[in-house]
Amino acid sequence: MLRRFLRINKTKDSGVSERFGIVLFLLPTIILIGVYIIYPIIMSFWLSLYEWDGISPTKQFVKFKNWVDLLNDSVFWHSLTNNIKIIILSLLIQIPLAILIAVIIDRGGKRFDIFKSLFYLPMLMSSVAIGVLFKYVYDPQFGLISAILNLLHLENLAKDWLGDPSIALYSVIAVICWQYIPFYMIFFIAAISNIPQELYEAAKIDGATQTQYFWKIEIPLLLPSIKTACILSLIGSLKYFDLIYVMTEGGPAGATELMATYMYKSAFASFKMGYGSTIASAMFIIITTAGIIAYFATRQKEA
Amino acid sequence: MKSFKKWVALFLVFAFALSVCLASLNAQKAYSSATSSGTKKIVFWHIQTNEDAKKVIQRSVDRFMAANRGVKVEVVPLQNDAFKTKLKIAMGANQAPDVFPTWGGGQFYEYIKSGKVKDITAYMNEKNYKNRFLDGAISMVTFDNKIWAVPVENVAIAIILYNKEIFKKYNLKVPSTYDELLNIVKTLKAKGIAPFALANKTKWPGSMFYMYLVDRLGGPSVFERAANRKGGSFEDPVFIKAGEMLQELVRLGAFAKGYNGLDYDTGQSRMLLYAGKAAMELMGSWEISVIKSENKKFYDNNLDFFPFPAIKGGKGDPNNVVGTLGDNFYAISSRCKYPKEAFKMIQYLIDDQAVKERIQLGRIPPVKGVKLNDSKLQKLSSIISKAKHVQLWYDQYLPPQLAEVHKDTCQALFGLTMTPKAAVQKMEKTAKAVFGK
Numbered sequence: 001m002l003r004r005f006l007r008i009n010k011t012k013d014s015g016v017s018e019r020f021g022i023v024l025f026l027l028p029t030i031i032l033i034g035v036y037i038i039y040p041i042i043m044s045f046w047l048s049l050y051e052w053d054g055i056s057p058t059k060q061f062v063k064f065k066n067w068v069d070l071l072n073d074s075v076f077w078h079s080l081t082n083n084i085k086i087i088i089l090s091l092l093i094q095i096p097l098a099i100l101i102a103v104i105i106d107r108g109g110k111r112f113d114i115f116k117s118l119f120y121l122p123m124l125m126s127s128v129a130i131g132v133l134f135k136y137v138y139d140p141q142f143g144l145i146s147a148i149l150n151l152l153h154l155e156n157l158a159k160d161w162l163g164d165p166s167i168a169l170y171s172v173i174a175v176i177c178w179q180y181i182p183f184y185m186i187f188f189i190a191a192i193s194n195i196p197q198e199l200y201e202a203a204k205i206d207g208a209t210q211t212q213y214f215w216k217i218e219i220p221l222l223l224p225s226i227k228t229a230c231i232l233s234l235i236g237s238l239k240y241f242d243l244i245y246v247m248t249e250g251g252p253a254g255a256t257e258l259m260a261t262y263m264y265k266s267a268f269a270s271f272k273m274g275y276g277s278t279i280a281s282a283m284f285i286i287i288t289t290a291g292i293i294a295y296f297a298t299r300q301k302e303a
Numbered sequence: 304m305k306s307f308k309k310w311v312a313l314f315l316v317f318a319f320a321l322s323v324c325l326a327s328l329n330a331q332k333a334y335s336s337a338t339s340s341g342t343k344k345i346v347f348w349h350i351q352t353n354e355d356a357k358k359v360i361q362r363s364v365d366r367f368m369a370a371n372r373g374v375k376v377e378v379v380p381l382q383n384d385a386f387k388t389k390l391k392i393a394m395g396a397n398q399a400p401d402v403f404p405t406w407g408g409g410q411f412y413e414y415i416k417s418g419k420v421k422d423i424t425a426y427m428n429e430k431n432y433k434n435r436f437l438d439g440a441i442s443m444v445t446f447d448n449k450i451w452a453v454p455v456e457n458v459a460i461a462i463i464l465y466n467k468e469i470f471k472k473y474n475l476k477v478p479s480t481y482d483e484l485l486n487i488v489k490t491l492k493a494k495g496i497a498p499f500a501l502a503n504k505t506k507w508p509g510s511m512f513y514m515y516l517v518d519r520l521g522g523p524s525v526f527e528r529a530a531n532r533k534g535g536s537f538e539d540p541v542f543i544k545a546g547e548m549l550q551e552l553v554r555l556g557a558f559a560k561g562y563n564g565l566d567y568d569t570g571q572s573r574m575l576l577y578a579g580k581a582a583m584e585l586m587g588s589w590e591i592s593v594i595k596s597e598n599k600k601f602y603d604n605n606l607d608f609f610p611f612p613a614i615k616g617g618k619g620d621p622n623n624v625v626g627t628l629g630d631n632f633y634a635i636s637s638r639c640k641y642p643k644e645a646f647k648m649i650q651y652l653i654d655d656q657a658v659k660e661r662i663q664l665g666r667i668p669p670v671k672g673v674k675l676n677d678s679k680l681q682k683l684s685s686i687i688s689k690a691k692h693v694q695l696w697y698d699q700y701l702p703p704q705l706a707e708v709h710k711d712t713c714q715a716l717f718g719l720t721m722t723p724k725a726a727v728q729k730m731e732k733t734a735k736a737v738f739g740k
Contacts, residue, residue, distance in 0.1 A: 053703075054395045056417035132569070139571065140561035141580055162504075162564030165718045249504060252563035253715035268388045271413060271703040273395070 041284060047277035054273035066278035076279065079250075079257040080286070086173055086258070087237040093177050095229055098184030103218060105185075106192045107210075116189065123182040131246025134175045138162050162248055165255035172244055172256055179243065180236070184229050191225035192218060227298040234294055238287045259283050343374045343641045345648060347402040350386045350631065351456065355596040359660045360652065367651035374644050382568055384505055394419050401639040402649060404631040405452055407443040408699035409706065411634070415446055421635040424449045426646045435653075439693060440628035440669040453646075454629030454669035455653045457589055457661070458687055461511045461625045464590060465583040466576060467607040469496060481519070481614040488557045491582050497559030499552075500581035502572035504564055506710035507698050509717050511585050512552070514625045514697055515611040516545035522619040523692045529731075530701055532738050537730035546716050546723025553717060563718050570597070577601055585611070588683055589630055592665035602665075606679070610686050624690045627699070629669040708733045 048066050052059040070076055101119060105112045122130070137144045138161035149158045161171040199217050208216065241260035244250065250257035250265065259279060267276025347364070351357050357380055364376045379400065381389060386404075393399045394414060405411040414420050427433040427450045433441055440454035470477075473494055478484040488498040503509035517526055521541035528535025529542075552558070559581045565571035573590070575581035577598055584590070588608075595602045613621030633652065635645045651657065658668045662675060667684055675681050687693075698706040712729055715721035721729075 053413060053417070054391060055414065055419060135566060135569070135571075138564070140564075141559065141575060142578070160561045160564065163561040163718075165563075165720050168564065248564060251504060251506070251714055253718035253720040254711070255718075255720075265707065268391050269703065270707040271391070 041281075044277045044280045044284070047274055048281045050274045050277075052273045053271040054267065055271070059274070062274070066275050067282075069275065070278050070282060075254060075257065075262060076259070076282075078254060079259050079262045082169060082256065083238050083240070083258050085169060086176065086240060087234055089170075089173050090176065090180070090233050090237050091230060093173075094181050094184055094233060095226065097177070098181050098229070099188050099219075099222065099226070101181070101185045102188035102192055103214060105189060116186070119185055120182045122179050123186075125179075127179065127242040128246050130175065130179055131243050135162070135247055138171060163252055165252050168248055168252060168255045172247055175243060175247070176240070180233075184233075187229060188222065188225060191222050195221050231291065231294045231298065235287055235291050238290060239283065259286075343644055345374060345376045345402060345639070345641060345645050346379065346400040347376050347645075347648070348379045348381055348386065348390070348400040349404050349633075350381050350383050352380055352382055353593055353596055355664055356456075356592070359657065359664065362660070363651045363654070363657045364648065366654075366656070367648045370651075371644065371647065374641070374648070376648060384568065397638065399636040399638055401636055401641070401645050402633055403636065404456075405444070405634050406627055406630070406696065406699040407452070407632060408695050409702040410699055411444070411451070412446055413703060414634075415451055419637055420451050421637045421639060421642050422449045422451060423453070423635060423642075423646060426643075427453070432650075435670050437628050437669050437671060440632075443628055443695065444632050444634075452632035452634035453649045453653065454632050455649070456629065456631035456666065456668075457592075458628050458667040458669050458684075459587045459589045459626050459630035460683075460687060460690075460693065461515065461585060462588050462608045462610055462683070462686070463583050463585050464576070464594075464606060464608045466579065466605045468605050469579065469582045477609045478612045481612050484612050485555070487582075488552070488555055492556050496579070497575065497581040498557045498583060499559065499562075500572040500575035500584040501558045501562040502565035502567040503562050503714060503717055504566045505568070506714045507696065508567050508572070508586065509562070510697060510710055510713045511587075511625060512549055513545055513713050513716070514694060515585070516548050516614070517541055518623055518625060518694055519611065519614040519617045519619040519621060520544055520548075521617070523623060523694055526694065526697070529734070530697075530705075532734070532740055537734055538727045542727045542730070543723045546726055549716050550719060550723065553719060558717075563714060573597070587626060587630065589666070591679060591683070595665040608679075608683070620691055622689045623692045623694065624687065625694045625696065627695055628693060702737055705730070705733050705737050 047059075049061060049063060050059040051062045051065070105115055105119075108115070125133075136142070140146055140158065140160050140163065143161075145161065146158045149155060159167055162168050195218065199221075200213065203213060203217060239260055240258055241264070244256055244258055245261055245264065248256045250261040260283065263276050263279035263283065266272045266279060349360055351360055360380075361378060364378055368374060368376060387410075390399070390403055394417075399419060405414075411420075427441075433450065436454050437458070440458075441450060444450060444452040444454070465477075469475075469491075473490060475487050475490060476483070478487055491498045501508055514526075521539070525535065525539055525541045527533070529537045529539060559572075559575050561571075572581075572584055572586075573594065576584055576594075591602075591606070591608070594606055610621070610624065633649045635642050635649075639645050653668060653670065658670055658673060661668045662673065662677070662680065665677065665680065667673060667675065667680055667687070675684055694700075697709050700706075701709060708730055712721060712726035716723065716726055
């Protein structure tokens, strides 16, 4: 990647000082990536070969025992399944809704500018704050949702949102959508504003309706952005952690356990640093593979 | 213009590098004890986040600093569950605070085995200082015949707190047997009041029911034999029976809706008590002081408590309790540069003035011969003095990995997603893996 970058610049201007400048400016990033990303990844893989409690000075080399354990660990597979559920529901809910909101706001023109800011607000809050907030919203006795349902005399619909293992995951996914739809919305608004005005005008002359605008112009021209959004959502869903940890800690009874929460608990609560590193490494492999597959799958279609 | 841009860019790079350096310097400062301009610095973590309790600690530390001019103490209050992880990471990174709280038990022993904790036996024996504390409390932090921490905060046992107004209204009597408790549960349920408030997101609050059921059914030896691998097993019928009784309670609707998702740290279970939506809560007796500072009116008019009742035919002595004789001991890290000063500071935390202030809070300090004027504390004290055995919380007693499985299986029992039999099998399997037998 770096070499390609340098070569491109070399053809433009091969001055030595220029190249020195490039290296100089890249240096902080390279060091930071090396120290905070590459080194920890290598260390995780290295640690995954050990049994270690995370505090004692001695580690025990156990070769691939942790990896064999991982393959036989039903909790890990269960949490991976939960991750996949989040991916699917995120793709099905977040992206279509975000496109819809983006299109509506775009049609509204200047009058709707205020909604851009309003809808973007959730994105500005930290996940931890959102988690705490929704813990109260979901509270089965005093929560906002229960209160509204009571007002509407729909008490029967009130559920134990975070405490019932069969619905806890969906309650959390709803919050994730609430948090991330604004991000994709802004993303799509930017993409829509790039669509040349002439296309609309041409379509107008041909007598196209609003629906036809949407399906025949906006959606096809948004496709590259949609693909990017899908990849972002895929990777984000696989490494999801903070909100889930604040809201449910992976509970009740493992119902919302994700790979990342399971890794965290193994390493820092059960004192199994080696096993935690194994999960982290497995996550790295899974996410990288998924990312690469998604990248190439979408690139081929573009060509 | 171009050179101007270059300068700006260079400046930005420089500023960035500088800030990274400064940030790492700061991080260093926040953890370890560093000497600056001749003063000795002690970093002290605690988890007394309740406003009044926080003030008591700060006042003790201020007294210490006034008497020891050359020492500066940095007090860092942390939330209970966040603290547990943070300490682990700090220990692993060799950045442990100089003074930190502990409950004793298996988790603490891990740190001792790894050489992270300072042996304070010599300090404790000086002028027979250890004699100031309850013998049971000292024994909870004695490992390998050495003392590793000072009992400070509270004698805390799990009790059933209840709203006496609600009991009076429905003509309910404090139960002495488990069957009577079940009848109360049924009556309250029929009146539309949740019998128990429970915030089991972090899993340890629910574990209290399980511990008491095991204790009342089989006595303390069942757990001890299983946990210490002395001829016992977690597949003992008592553990299965306790799981079944727990699920019976769940099926009876003994717990207010949401119990497995509510958060104890943010007070979601106490709110149910205050609002009169739930009548009882099984919780550590520290909750008395929490309620006293949080809701004085409820404390004065509604709050009362009773010990976990006896189970008919059970082998356990109903006078026994689950809890700890020093809810929060303070230990000194082996990295601490000024252990003598740190120990002296801990002594200020539990000197006569601090003892007086802790009683004011509604706590029983783990020192001998405390005088309690408050009727609630007197009652609590009499429950404790009758106990022949104090069972330390399983999640602190067991080695960490097993403790996590205990909490997980317990929450699954509450969620009815696991059978009592499967739960004990999982415990036994993990125990075998952890202990190698």
